[in-house]
Every structure is written in structure tokens, then in C-alpha cells.
Amino acid sequence: MSSSTQVADATGVDEQAVAQGQVTKSVYVYEAPVRLWHWINALAITVLAVTGYFIGSPLPTMPGEASDHFLMGYIRFAHFTAGYLFAVGLLGRIYWAFVGNHHARELFTLPLTNKAYWQEVVSMVKWYAFIAERPNRYVGHNPMARLAMFFMFFFTAVFMLFTGFALYGEGTQAGSWANRVFGWVIPLMGQSQDVHTWHHVGMWVLIVFIILHVYAAIREDIMGRQSIVSTMISGHRTFKD
Template identity: 25%
Template sequence: MAKQIRVWDGPLRLFHWLLVLSVVTALYTGWLGGSWMGWHERAGLMIIGLLSFRMAWFVLGSTYARLSTLLCSLLALPQYLRGEWRGAGHNPLGVLSVFVMLAMLTWQAVSGLFTNDDIAFTGPLYRLVSSSLSNDLTRLHKLGMWIIIVLIMLHVLAIIIHAAVKQHNLVKPMLTGTTKQEYPEQKPARGGHGLAFVFALLIAVGGVYLAAGDWQPKPPPAPAVTPAW
């Protein structure tokens, strides 16, 4: 029986599936609009919290979650294309897709903080920019939705191809945290526990607090209207 090694730590797996849920919720509620925009904003703030956590986890996480490991894997793209890559975790193309997806989600979540729907909804940081800039960001935010949908479709397609062609299940390790050791060079992940998780969680909470805009001074109340009589 092939040896199983730890590849994805628990916090990273929790991040992954919460991000899936949050992105689906954000896309669905944004598509519906109207009274669903409150939930769209909550999903967006959740995504910002998760992305803030992931930024911290690039440094504090276990071996294959760290930025240093991902960059080393990305630099091995020529070896991967020649069929000589023997690493664990994300392969070089997988690393590239991770970076693109995280960058696009970051843009989408941050731009959404300054958007408006020309009716009743405004993003939590709308007052920090001019109405003209908010309108421009709103248009780009709507375009970003379609780019993210395309990236998700490509991600799902890659999972299907790996399962059908390479007989490699990419979903199972993200559920169990372990994968089959195919080469002696593949070592189990280390780190990503305890205090590291708490510290990353605090960074995530801080990210949500800044994005929610509760720190902004309250706008002055509207002047009272004097009766005409």
C-alpha cells in the first residue's frame, strides 16, 4: 500500500472551502442584485477576511502553503513541462492558477468596497472616493465577475482532466489533507499549527474591520426641513 503523506494543513483546507462558499454566494447574490446586495456585501467582506488570512498563511502556514515553496515550484515549470517534476503540493501550473485566482479575487473584493448600484446600495468605503471613480470601479467590478467565472470554469476543467487523464484526484487531498507519496523526494508538510493559526486569524479579523469601514466618522445628519407655514 502506498504511503500517505500530509500535504495540506487544516487551516488551509478550511480557507479553501470557505472561499469556495463565499465566492459562490457573492456571484449569486451579485447576479440577483436588489435586496440581495446586503448578502453580497457580507460575502465580499468574508472573502477579504479569507484573503487576508491567506496572505498571512503564505508565511505562517505549513510547507506546501508557503509562498517560498510555491515560488520554487513555479520556477520548476520547465521541468514540469518535460515531465521531470517530482514535487508535492501544487504543481507549477497549479501555482500559476492559484496566483491568478487570488489576484483576481483580491481585485474584485477590494473594488467592491467602493461600488454603487445607482439606487440604494453603496460599498462600505464608497465615501472615500469620488462618485466618478466609484462608477468606474463599479463597471470594472461587474466585468471582473465574468473573469472570475471563466477562471472557475478553467479550474474545474483542470480537476476533471487530472482525474480522467492522469488518474489524479485533486479534490481528495483538499478534503483529507493527505496524498499518496509517489517519489522519495516528496516529504510530508510541516508547520501550520497553533499560534500561527491564531495570528493569521487576527490578521483576517483586522482585514474585515478595515474593509467594513466602521472606523469611518459618521456622516452628519441631514438638516431638518422647516415647514412652509
């Protein structure tokens, strides 16, 4: 049985009725903790990217006496706060992968040894490349999205947390929890400036991922005839054939 057939069976969609324009099927996919994490995570990454940029490329000057300004201090505080939120959120998301429904685990599990999975990835590549006329139906993330979520988001997010807290520990100095837990990262990667550089590169990887993610979500809503953006608000995926 093909993946698309499995999806049709799982959603209970009558294909003949769909072809006649008689059915719009809604399926509950993402539970409230997953949706809450998604939007908090989006906010945290936005704050981290903006403040991180100014930490790496500070403003050249501020008018008036230096003692009257604490701009970089506020920027660093916002960055650190968003970093803690990002870390706690990812830990909570990992926890929910164990206690939530099976869609909550799709972000962390990939059937890389399954030939059918790679065939589905290829079919989605054709869809995004405007070669295929219509995509297969998936209740959760499609195979290509799962691949991107794992390697471009999850893998990069873990890397950013390790390098970020290593740099944070360098600032809080020896004896702090961050330095004790993540202090080994800096000598492993060479020196502090190397970690700064790779942390900056990781930020751009996440930004590229977010651009592609938003584009794909809006594109699927319009061309794929299935809800994507609203699904992460209501939790329900609607097939609008």
C-alpha cells in the first residue's frame, strides 16, 4: 500500500466524493503543547537572530555620555533570555515527543533505511520543483519536510545551544554552570573566535531554513490544497480538494 493511500485511509477521505468537490476533511494533528512550542520557538529565534546580529556587529556609537547608555547590555540580556527560552522549549519539545501523539515524534525520527521513504522524498522534490502536478497527501509532515526539520532545524538548534552556552559560560567565567557543562566546546573547536564564527554561521542556517519553511507552508496552503499555516494554530489539517 502506498503512503498516499495510507493517508487517504487514515483520514477517512472518500476519493470519489473529493473528486466531485463534496468533501473537505479535517484531521487533528498537532496537540496544544506542540503548537505552543512552535510559536514561542519562532519568537525566541527572532529575538536571538536580531540581537545576535548586533552582538556580532555592534552599533558604532551612541550619542551622549557612555554612562547614560546600557544598549548593548539590554541587547545581550534579551539574547541570553531568548537563549534560555529556546533551550527550555527544545527540552520540552523532546519530552513531548515521548508523551504526545505519533505526529509529535516526526521531528526526531527519520526512516532513513526505508526505500519507500526516499521515494516519497523524491516525489516531494518533484512537487516543489514544479515537475509533479500535485503532491501526495500526508497528515503530518511530508517526508521532505521531516528531512529538513531534522538536519536543518533540530541538528542546527542543538549546535547553536552548545556553542551559545559555551560562549555564555566564557562570559560568566570558571565555576559557572555554563562553563562547567559547555566549557569543553571552545577548546574542541579551537578558540573563542572560532566558536563565535560558527555560531554566527549557524544563525544564517536557521534563517535560511525559516525562509524555506515559511515559503513551503504558504505554497502548500495555496497550491497543495491543504492547510499548513492554520494547522499550527488550530491543530487540525484540512484537505481542501
